[in-house]
Amino acid sequence: MVIPAAGSGVRLGEPVPKAFVDLGGRTVLQRCVDGLATLDADVVVVVPADLVDAARTQLPDHVVVVAGGAHRSDSVRAGLGAAAHRDIVLVHDAARPFTPVAVFERVVDAVRSGHRAVVPGLPVADTLKQVVVASDGSGDCELVTRTVDRESLRAIQTPQGFTREALALAHADDSGLATDDAGLAERVGVPVHVVPGDPLAFKITTPWDLRIARDVVAEGDHPIHEGVTR
Ligand SMILES: Nc1ccn([C@@H]2O[C@H](COP(=O)(O)OP(=O)(O)OP(=O)(O)O)[C@@H](O)[C@H]2O)c(=O)n1
Numbered sequence: 001m002v003i004p005a006a007g008s009g010v011r012l013g014e015p016v017p018k019a020f021v022d023l024g025g026r027t028v029l030q031r032c033v034d035g036l037a038t039l040d041a042d043v044v045v046v047v048p049a050d051l052v053d054a055a056r057t058q059l060p061d062h063v064v065v066v067a068g069g070a071h072r073s074d075s076v077r078a079g080l081g082a083a084a085h086r087d088i089v090l091v092h093d094a095a096r097p098f099t100p101v102a103v104f105e106r107v108v109d110a111v112r113s114g115h116r117a118v119v120p121g122l123p124v125a126d127t128l129k130q131v132v133v134a135s136d137g138s139g140d141c142e143l144v145t146r147t148v149d150r151e152s153l154r155a156i157q158t159p160q161g162f163t164r165e166a167l168a169l170a171h172a173d174d175s176g177l178a179t180d181d182a183g184l185a186e187r188v189g190v191p192v193h194v195v196p197g198d199p200l201a202f203k204i205t206t207p208w209d210l211r212i213a214r215d216v217v218a219e220g221d222h223p224i225h226e227g228v229t230r
């Protein structure tokens, strides 16, 4: 499994890169790795180059740590270069530290059942509108051009699971960039299937997300805490 954790967390705005932000005495990255303890997985963590040594001291010895790149896709490729040769490879954001084990199991089961690329996703709850910059002098307002049919939309999470062949194909162009690995797979014609995600697999992206994450830790009521080393 590859854990991209080399982002800087611009939208979060903390003084340290997002994976190294404290969540109740453990970093985001440590909590993410803790949550994998019951899974049979070889773990490669990808961190900013100047934090490789720090990550090695903070993580269990069996975790391989490598330096990432400028974009998420570059970091994933760096991780793949150090990953064990498994038939199924998962890519999972460090920034989703509370992802329940059941989501990993759903993704892996779907790949085992014959799908080459599988992602967890949730229905979209909000009404979605497409906008353009208003050109009628209405100041900061944007102009709605249409309301999007949300019934066919899914908000996609990680872990994303692939056959080794499909993920290698997705990353064969080593300059390919996308916000997720499934996006690269789609581009090369790999069918991507969606299984149910979980609200606890939310990504810590903004200060609001960090606040929720700290509440989750303080309440200690999330399922991954059951039987998992904290
Ligand atoms: N060059 C990068 C960019 C992102 N990531 C990782 O990819 C995951 C999802 O990325 P995101 O949440 O967008 O993280 P950041 O890029 O850090 O966020 P921002 O865009 O706000 O800077 C995170 O675990 C992040 O550390 C990475 O390994 N290497």
Ligand SMILES: C[C@](O)(CO)[C@H](O)COP(=O)(O)O
Pocket: 093, 155, 156, 157, 158, 179, 180, 181, 203, 205
């Ligand atoms: C991989 C990802 O977390 C799936 O939702 C997401 O695409 C990462 O990119 P973002 O730009 O941080 O949303």
